[in-house]
Amino acid sequence: MKQKKRWYDYLWIASLTYLILGFFNILFAWLELLCFFIPLLIAVIKGNKAYCNKYCGRGQLFSLVGGRFGLSRKKDVPQWIKSAYFRYGFLIFFFTMFFLMLWNTYLVFAGARDLRTTVTLLWTFKLPWHWAYHGTLFSDGVAQFAFGFYSVMLTSTVLGFVTMLLFKPRSWCVYCPMGTMTQLICKAKHTFSSRE
């Protein structure tokens, strides 16, 4: 039995469009900031994971490509990926790298460093990406943030893609830092409010 599609079942189109736009103009990366704040706000204010459960376009993209198009071995993820150590460890690592990226952006804003028009994949590989940069009306820092944020997004997409191929389509959701964090917030909020 097929379930009725709702408008939010098509949000994968937005996720895909976003990734493609970043090839043409890096400044579009700022848009994806929405996918960063919306899940957190829903978790903090509403105390649920409606973002993951309904709206996340990235998760939909993986279930579409891995599930519908079959680009997945559909094997169980190894036990260690599910472990709390790995999930929380990856969350901490991810955010450390994220704040490092913010720091570098700050340095460019402050004029202490020049703009680097590269996208860093998997926190290591610097890919030339200058074609997607056509100048900005604002400070170079605005562009640096876009490059940094797009790097984060591309990295997580690549990781998600690899685990999609190897394991189940949405394996990324097992260790996705946003998912782990929203679940943590929900757990904390729930324990807190049920004690009252």
Add this chain to the structure above:
Amino acid sequence: MAKRKATINQKQCVACGCCMKVCPRGAIAIPNGVCAQVDKGLCVGCGLCARECPASVIALEEVAE
């Protein structure tokens, strides 16, 4: 005859909601975003959720009637 019902290992559930999306009976909910719960009264043991769960934490267990 014993029936099969979905049982979730809640400790390892990541509350992603994949199971909820595929369940044809709407038997799964994720209250407060903590972890998924199966309404055993609605579950028909089809196993779609177990196949979908990225963390593979759903098992179909026989329950005596």
